[in-house]
Amino acid sequence: MTWTSDNPHLSGNFAPVFDELSTSDLPVIAGAIPGDLSGAYMRNGPNPMFKPLSYAYPFDGDGMIHVVYLDNGRARYRNRFVRTRGLVAEQRAGRAIYGGTLAPVPVDPALVEPDGDPGPFKNGAFVGIVRHAGHILALLEVSTGYELTPELDTIGEWSPGTDEPIEIGAHTRRHPATGALFGVTYGIDEPFVRFQEIDASGRLVNSTKVPLAAATMIHDFILTERHIVVLAGPAVFDMAAAQAGQSPIQWRPELGTRIGLLPLNGDAVRWLEAEPFFVFHFANGFEHKGRLTIDYVRHQWLHFGVGPAQSIPPRLHRLAIDLSSGRIDDQCVCDAVVEFPRVDDRRNATPTRHVYIPTLTDRWTLDRSTSATFNTIAHMNPESGDVALHDFGNRLVGEPVFIPKPGLDGEQDGYLAVFIYDPASDVSTFTLLDAADVTADPVAVVALPRRVPQGLHGAWMPNL
Numbered sequence: 001m002t003w004t005s006d007n008p009h010l011s012g013n014f015a016p017v018f019d020e021l022s023t024s025d026l027p028v029i030a031g032a033i034p035g036d037l038s039g040a041y042m043r044n045g046p047n048p049m050f051k052p053l054s055y056a057y058p059f060d061g062d063g064m065i066h067v068v069y070l071d072n073g074r075a076r077y078r079n080r081f082v083r084t085r086g087l088v089a090e091q092r093a094g095r096a097i098y099g100g101t102l103a104p105v106p107v108d109p110a111l112v113e114p115d116g117d118p119g120p121f122k123n124g125a126f127v128g129i130v131r132h133a134g135h136i137l138a139l140l141e142v143s144t145g146y147e148l149t150p151e152l153d154t155i156g157e158w159s160p161g162t163d164e165p166i167e168i169g170a171h172t173r174r175h176p177a178t179g180a181l182f183g184v185t186y187g188i189d190e191p192f193v194r195f196q197e198i199d200a201s202g203r204l205v206n207s208t209k210v211p212l213a214a215a216t217m218i219h220d221f222i223l224t225e226r227h228i229v230v231l232a233g234p235a236v237f238d239m240a241a242a243q244a245g246q247s248p249i250q251w252r253p254e255l256g257t258r259i260g261l262l263p264l265n266g267d268a269v270r271w272l273e274a275e276p277f278f279v280f281h282f283a284n285g286f287e288h289k290g291r292l293t294i295d296y297v298r299h300q301w302l303h304f305g306v307g308p309a310q311s312i313p314p315r316l317h318r319l320a321i322d323l324s325s326g327r328i329d330d331q332c333v334c335d336a337v338v339e340f341p342r343v344d345d346r347r348n349a350t351p352t353r354h355v356y357i358p359t360l361t362d363r364w365t366l367d368r369s370t371s372a373t374f375n376t377i378a379h380m381n382p383e384s385g386d387v388a389l390h391d392f393g394n395r396l397v398g399e400p401v402f403i404p405k406p407g408l409d410g411e412q413d414g415y416l417a418v419f420i421y422d423p424a425s426d427v428s429t430f431t432l433l434d435a436a437d438v439t440a441d442p443v444a445v446v447a448l449p450r451r452v453p454q455g456l457h458g459a460w461m462p463n464l
């Protein structure tokens, strides 16, 4: 089954693929796969199986995982849909039955019975992927996680020792001392944010609900050794607006952005006020000598392709909070357009200086109208301001995932795994760059058996 759409985020390399492949012994077309790397690079992304009733990137779709398994210098590839309850109901109906997040439609209960997702928002599990306590989870904002096998079969919604599956959210962060995994979810028609703490053995040990001034969209958060930090930008859910045919998410700059510091020891939340801005993604955050530092991508406002475009593109910023005075200092690291920042995950919540992030240069001469169009992997140092680039010209890049070099633990001792797409040949590659020198020739370029669409987030799972 195939379909096409003239939506720019369902066209070109944003268009979904429909077949599920398993291919061994992928050709290495440049360099060599380090022989001591063993594990899987998995990447999630929205890939609607049926032509959507409405669609807004990156809010809608069905999760599809693309994985490259590495072992003994060889690579194999596989891709599978995440078979969520909503997708199973749509397969039964033979068509899309859920509307998009920004244009929800009532769902016919007869079509979702007996076990489908009641909607109106479908949990497509298409944003994040993480392995915790041996469980591989596909994740979506304000949603339960779907557990997958290492070969990408869908097991079902995951319960961390709880009677029912719990909402984990799209992004998770691991505490450096305890190994606990933290997730975030929030209320759409009630103003609160909730943090879930799942211990290293995979059991829910804390669920902390924090009231907000308004029901706010919160995609990601920061974990330090002593705090959870939440940035509540003024992207507010308004169901009355939705019923009047407008977007259910409204930008209310008069509310400003509120920064909540939630101590992990159970003390009261402290709120700081800032001017209105929006954050999808944080690179990392940490505390050092009474200062809390946050590296993040700052958006002027939340833009969904409707309303005025941002006059300042999304940029990497470093925000510092003096924990005694509450004073906030915010600096732009580099004026290049960026998104999807990553660091060495082993250093989450501890001091980092190296951020790896896609950007767009003038060597890209094709269509620039679609958000999340990037052709370059940048290595940015928010402390020094240094920037190094690997410019792929007229090829598209995605989020780079840091793979530690086995046996080494320096902050730059790793490879960056990224899918690259060449529109001229309609071919994708799995490419490894050296994190210590992104400008160098790739460590390895592996030809994939098919085009891999532009996606969202990935993860490296060693020794899978």
Ligand SMILES: [Fe+2]
Pocket (backbone or CB within 6 Å): 127, 170, 171, 219, 220, 280, 281, 456, 457
């Ligand atoms: Fe995200």
